[in-house]
Structure formats: C-alpha cells, structure tokens
Amino acid sequence: MAEKYTFIVVGGGIAGVSCVENLATLCPEDNILLISSSPIVKSVINLKQLTRNLEQFDVYEKHSSELESQYANVSITQDEVSSFDSFNKVLGTINSKSFRYEKLCICTGASPKVIAKNNEFVIGIRDTETVFEFESRLVKSRRVVIVGNGGIATELVFKIQRCEVLWAIKDNSIISTFIDPGASRFLLPHMLGVGAEEEPFVKRGKFSVEAASKDANTHTSSYGCALGPDWIDLLKAQGRTSKVRCKEDIYCVEVKDILTLNQVRSLGLIQNSIEGSALNDLGEWPVYVRLTNEKLYGCDFVISATGVLPNIKSFENFELGKDGGLLVNERMQTSISDVYAAGDVCTAGWKLSPFWLQMRLWSQARQMGVQASRCMVADWIVFDESEQMDFCFELFAHVTKFFNYKVILLGKFNGQDLNDDYKLLIKVVEGCEKYIKVVLQGGRMVGAILIGETDLEETFENLILNQLDLTRYGDGLLDQDIEDFFD
Template sequence: MSCEMSPYVVIGGGIAGVSCAQSLKVISSNKQTKVVLLSSSSVVKSVTNINRITQNIEDFDVTETKITELNDSSLGIEAKCCDVVKINPEKQVVITSTGEEIFYSKLCVCTGAKPSLINNQCPHVIGIRDTQTVNELESLVAKSKKIVVVGNGGIAMELVYSLENIDVVWVIKDTSIGKTFFDGGAAEFLLSSLDQPKDRSDTLVEPDKRRSKYTVFNLSNNSSTSAPVLGGSALGPDWHQQTSLTGSSSKNITFEYGCTVQEILYGGSLVGSDGQFPVEVILSNGKHIECDFVVSATGVSPNIHLFNNMPSCTINLDGGVEVDSNMRVTGVKNIYAAGDVCSCSWQKSPHWLQMRLWTQARQMGIFAAHCMVSHSETGTDPILDFCFEVFTHVTKFFGYKIVLLGKYNCQNLDLDKTQLVVRVTPGLEYIKVVLFEGRMYGAVLVGETDLEETFENLILNGMDLSHYGENLLHPNVDLDDYFD
C-alpha cells in the first residue's frame, strides 16, 4: 500500500473528468501543481477542435485516446487506469482496488452514468454505453436478421437510423420519437428521412467535418461486454460514424408506440416459437415479437456508487448526487462532482435546465476546475459561469443538424401563458419557437436555419415579441435587424 499527496484528484475518464483535469492544469497559478486523473478504462475521452457557433453554443470533436497519452501530454497530468472502490472524506483519501491510497486536497467525481437495462439477466439483451458494447453490437448485427430496439433517446434514434439490411422493431413508450428532444411535429419531420436512401438524406445537411471520429483500442481482457465497467465513459456524439451496423437481411422498421417490454423469453422459456429466433419479447400491448437480440437503449442512471458510504451527502430524486452552484457535493468538504453523476441543486436561470448530455459534461467539468482552484488559491466562490444562463445543445439526428435552446420543450412553463410558433419547410427545415408571456423562452431548430444566434440573443434579452404573433417566423420578418 502506497501513500502520496495530490492537491487535485479527478475520478472519471469521460468528457467531464478529462475536461476538469485539463482545466486544472491550465488555470492553476502554480504550474507545478499535481493533477491525478483516475479512470476505470484505458481509453479516455477528450474535446478537440472547438468551434464557437454563438456566445453559448459550441461544437467540438470528441476523441478517444489511450490514457497513457495524457501522461505524455505537455499538460503533465498523471493519469492512471484503475478502479476506485472507496472515498474516505474524513481522511481525504481515495482508495483503489489494488489498495493504493491517493490523498487529495480537492477531489472531483466524474463517474458519469450507467445503463438502465430492461433485463440485465438475459444474455440476448445488450445496452449501448461505451466502445466495448458498440464493438459487441457491431458483431451481433452482422449475423442477425431481426432485432428489437427499446428506448426513445438519442442512442436509440441514432441506432435505428444507422442500421442497414436488418428488420427492426422499435419499441417506444411515448407517442412519438425523440420525446426528450422535440415534439411530435419535429418527430414527423425527421421520420420522413428514414424513407430516403442514406446517401440522399445525408446530403440535406453538409457533413460536419468537425464531428467525432473514434479510434477503438483493446480495452481489457474482460470478455464480458454486457456489463459495462462502473465509471466507464459514455459515447458522446456520432458514436456510430465508423461502426458498421449492417445485418444479413433487408431493412424494415416497425414502430410500436405507447408500449413497454413486459417480459423477455429465451432458451427453455420460449413459448410458441418456431425456433427461427432465440428471443421472444412480450410487449404491454399484447404483441409477441421474435428476434435475434434486444438493444436496451432505455436511458441511464447516475453512477453514484462512490457516495454510498457518505450519509451526509444528498441524493436527488433524479438519482444524482446534489451539488451547489460551485459544483461542491452538498454535505461533504472538498469533494466536487461534474457531469452525469451530479444533480444541480442551485436556483437555476429561467432559461436553463440540466440534461445529461456531453455538452453539459464539458461545461460542468471546466467550471468545477475553476471552483476547485479558486477555493484552493483565494478561498472565494467564483460567479456561476455564463454557460448556465441559457440551455444550448447542438447535435445531429437522421442527417439533420439539431439545435436546442432554452426551454425548448416548454419545460416547467405554464402552458396557459405559452404560445408555440412553428415553421416547416418539408425536406429542409423545422423551426419551433416557445413564447412565454410574449417573450422567447426556447426554440428547436432542425436543419441549416442559421437562426441559432438570433434566437439565443432574443432569449437572453427577454424582448417582448407578442406583437408579432404567428408572423414571428414569417420569411419577411428579419429578426436580425434587432442586433445590427
């Protein structure tokens, strides 16, 4: 057992953890300050090629690298591949599975989230969380004719769009796809691209050369990829770009809306099966679906296992550990958290909401680093970063650029005081604006609209737009004139 003192320790090799560790080295006034990054995976994720689209919207690459490359970088981060089993907040020490003790003055926990599998006992159910499970998915798809995809989030949508030459049954608990990201109108707009040849739909939006490209490494000798390593980093955007998801049949998509999986039968429990497929999925609508395997893309839950021995900290109703406006874990000293593992408990801006997305993981990781350094060097609380003033997210679904701004889905707004204004150009763009008491509170932009900066400014400025009414999105109304 070895003991060493480290001013800053970060747990987690995902975007939040790496962003935090890198920022600690950059902003610390003492360039000799030691920063230790602990990752349960030998592959870590970092952000490169940052492109600022607006004041708050950034696009960037997410690259996968061997953890050893962080040690070789000019930043001088000490990166270790190990499993952390316990944190002792009284002694301010992190204990690894090998018994190593690493002492800290400030600690940031960025352990992310873990998949919520619909049936983690069935060998024919796979959850998509990290590079290992994507590799397994690629292998399974290549020899399959029919699969069931369960879930309605970003991973499920990206997967269904990318699959080729395979029969897909998409089980969705909601009445439309992508309920987390957009309404039924945008869902219908996007679904039209599924009927188009992939090369045609991809040309609707010029391919973004800045998007992520992943290099896959042999992570470990663990042959079980169905159970992701605790603390393993999430995929991030465009995880499917360099993955071959081509089956051995022809592509056909069947939608099962408004239902869930009741039971999964396999092996000796199969009833009435003709033996063509090894799995039978029973849905809440009474249908029985036979398939080769099931993809569980039913969301994630915060990976808070390191806080289990800290009764003084608070676990939010959404499952995350609560942090204050300086990313400090409530109830314990000198421990911070960022990314999917945490829940923001501070008084939030009327235009911001927490979502467990890679964009916010980066923002939280960087801000946590600023807070740790400020508390260490000056003992003062930094002002909440401006990125928490308005929610922004840019991604791509079904070949279209997607920009989400503010309370884009009317989150927590009084619907009696809310008005929606929509403009649709089939095959080109879908624009929805959320007006609350005459002021813009959110927007959904699908396609190359070039409106994100204007709408972001309108949200932040709180300008009264009620006199425009339904003409707000009329092509002859130039909202840019407000900011010339």
C-alpha cells in the same frame, strides 16, 4: 502509505478530462491524478463557438498515456474506486492502492438503465466496449428489437442496415426526449433516407478497450467512458439479411417480458400471431420480446437504450438529487467538504436560470467539468468564494444531429416547467427542409427548436436572453425576415 495529490479527478469521460485539462493549465505546479476505469479517455477537440452559448465540438478518443504526455503535472491510473474516506481525504481502489487528495472531483458519469439485467440476449449501449459487442452480434443477426426513444435508439434505427428492426417506443412520437411530436413528424420521412448510406469521414481514432487493456495489470468491472457525439458515424451496423432495410415502429408500448423459446412454449404464447405486422414470422429465435400490447416478437438480441442512472458506486453518504445524482451547488460542490462533482453523475442543486435545464449531454459535461476546475482552483489557491457561474448556465443550448439534419435546442425548447402557460409558433419551410418552432410566454421567447440550416440560432438566443416583448408581431412573428429584423 497513500500517494498524495493536490487534485484528484475520478472518471475519464468528457467531464473528468475537461476538469483535468483545465486544472493542469491553471495550476501547472500542482500534481493532479486522474483515476479512470478505462485505458481510453475522451477529450474535446475542434471546439467551435457557434453563438455565445452554443458550442459544437468533436470528441477525441485517446489512450490515457497521451494525456499524461501532454501535461507534466498529470498522472493517470487505470483503476476503480472501491472505498472513500472523506474524513481523512483518502480514496482506496480495487487494486489495493490509496490516494490522498486536497480537492476531489467525481466525474464517474452514468450507467445505462438496462432492461432485464444479466440477460445474455440484452445489451445496453453506453461505451466503446458495448458498441464493439453490438457490432459483433449484429453481423450475425437477422432481426433486432430496439427499446428506447432517446438519442442512441434513434441513431441506431437510422444506421442499421441488412437487418430487420423493431423499434418499441413508450411514447406516441419518436425522439420525444429532445423534440415535440410536430418535429418528429417532420423528421419521420427522413428516417429511411439515403443519408444513412453515406459513410462520413470522421477525424477521430477508434480504439478497442480490450486491445488497450492488454498491457494493463488491472481489473475493472465498471462501464467505460460514454460515447462521443459522432459515435454513430464510426459504427459498422450491418446484419446478415439480404434486405437493405426493414423497420417497424410500435408506439405507446413497453417491454413486459424477455423470454426464451422454451418459456414461450410453456406459456402457450407461440400461437399468438402478429398478423398485419411487417415482422410476422415468429419461427424459432434465440429470444422473444413480449410487449405491453401482448404482441410477441422473436429476434436475435435486444438493444436496451432506455436512459441512464448517475453512477455513484463507491460514493456514499452524499446528499442526492431527486434523480439519484450527487447534489451540487453553483460551485459544483457536493454536500461533503472539498469534494466536487461534474457531468452525468451530478444533479444541479442551485437556483436555475429561467432558461436553463439539466440534461445529461456532452455539452453540459464539458461545461460542468470546466466550472468545477475553476472553483476547485479558486478554493485552493486564493480562497475566493466569489467565482461566478459561467454564462453558459444562463441558457440551455445544444446542437446535435438526427437523420443527418442539424438540430438546435434553445431554452425551454419543449415548454419544460412552464405548466402549459405558453404559446407555440411553428413554421415548416417546404423544399428547404427547415422546421422552426418557438415557445412564447407572456409575449416573450423562452425556447426554440431549429431543424435544418435555419441560421436563426444567434437571433433566437439573443431574443430569449434579452426578453424582448414580441407581442406586437402576433402569430406572424415567423413570417418576418426575422434574422435581419432583429439583427
């Protein structure tokens, strides 16, 4: 017989736990089940509201039993969904359990797009378990190849010490997922700065998934929860060379082949020298990477950080978005009745605000999880379909850190979907290490990138939302004492 619950949430990441915590608060009398493939779940702590839309928080890793003890009406099982019966509202798991729900929220996140899957010399970094694997390999390594140009790749390049690093980038500038080439050039000199040598104090526990699983009589095969915003601060990223750092970036390339030494020899590639490169010793390596520029590099292992795909395993017959995520409306409802989705697994299918876009980020995972819980409660208890979208979906706002610099992204920060119908104003403040870029369309601000301690985030947020006509300030807009002027 299936166990019955009012609410079931699948996924122990930020979206799932945020959803569960809000459900438990709103409905203390209703029983809630969280199904997590990992014994470690992640919740938000130290939430700071920097502006109306901009939030900064820490991610706290804890054993699932800690979450259970926090809320009397919450149960957690370490398991993985293997079957889904939407007609009877029943979930089956790989441990042969059945659970019946009234409302279901799918928060299974995303899985890394790993190049050369099942290759023992290629790892994708997504969760706590893969970070431990990376650490254990790196300590024995002289050289690694990092493939990708997003946040994880960038932070690894900045953090790794005592190991040669080759960074293969498909674009013509670093961190293109988040910032424009101008901002990349601003940050580039700081990539090898002293900041990476400092070990920050992080108020967060670090758990081993392997150790935490010893007491669990379960078997799961999926990835665990994604990493937290401060994961890199806890990483022990040291190899075994005597060099503190040695790095080479190769732009506008992709990986063509991952080869063994025997394959390299049989293809006659060993004689292809890479003279002029900082990493010019082919030698004998465990694995070789051939890039689309036909250059060949030997290394100890390859780190694949090339993005993610929504993890919709075991959930079929849903309407999907263009990126393969579960399509949801403004109430976070999927195409199947009484089933909601939040976080990386879903694709926003509602009419978006002119200044909001979906990116699979921690901030949006939390916001979507909370929004889904509100709508689930409204549908279950009061049958109220008037629950409105939270104001956070009016403006894209994200704060992160690259090379120890605070980076704030607002609105259409890279002119997304504006069809080149926009104007950029950029200001670099020498000495103070600040980079300010605003995106204007029709004389009104629609986006911004702020690097460093600019203290302009609230002002720019208001200018974007209020759509004040800034035409009269012309190209001198950023020469004003803008924070006081528009206070």
